[in-house]
Amino acid sequence: MSESDQAAAEKTYRAIGRFIFEFSQVEYTIRDYLAQEIGLRDDHFAAVVQSYDVALLCTVAKEVFGKSRANTNGAAINDLIGKFLALNDERNRLAHGLWVPFKDGGTVHYVSRGNLKPKMAANRAATLEKLADEACTLRFRLEKEFTSSGT
Secondary structure, three states: OOHHHHHHHHHHHHHHHHHHHHHHHHHHHHHHHHHHHHOOOHHHHHHHOOOOOHHHHHHHHHHHHHHHOOOOOHHHHHHHHHHHHHHHHHHHHHHHOEEEOOOOOOEEEEEOOOOOOEEEEOOHHHHHHHHHHHHHHHHHHHHHHHOOOOO
């Protein structure tokens, strides 16, 4: 592998890692505040809240916060959780795709379960860096809503 290919691959690897890190921070934030909202004891946290996949976590969290904060900021929380669920589509492409990290800014080949048609996306390193920024901002906004009275 040439030096330029290696440098391009390193940018892709960094972007993948950063996106996964930021995604996991948002995911845990939702899990933690959901557990607090329902009064879940710490000794039940892993068995209950950590057993959800991301889609189920989002469904449960939207249901809980939509009811518990219906008269305050439930709609705002549900909107933010919806944005996180959209990031999960990106995470699925990242996790289940075939990567060529040094090609065209990081290229991924991915087959969607929804239509079974293969797709290729280039310049994923730059895109993943932007998505990591979005996830970081999303976590901040969620924490602000979760700790707010909604007024």
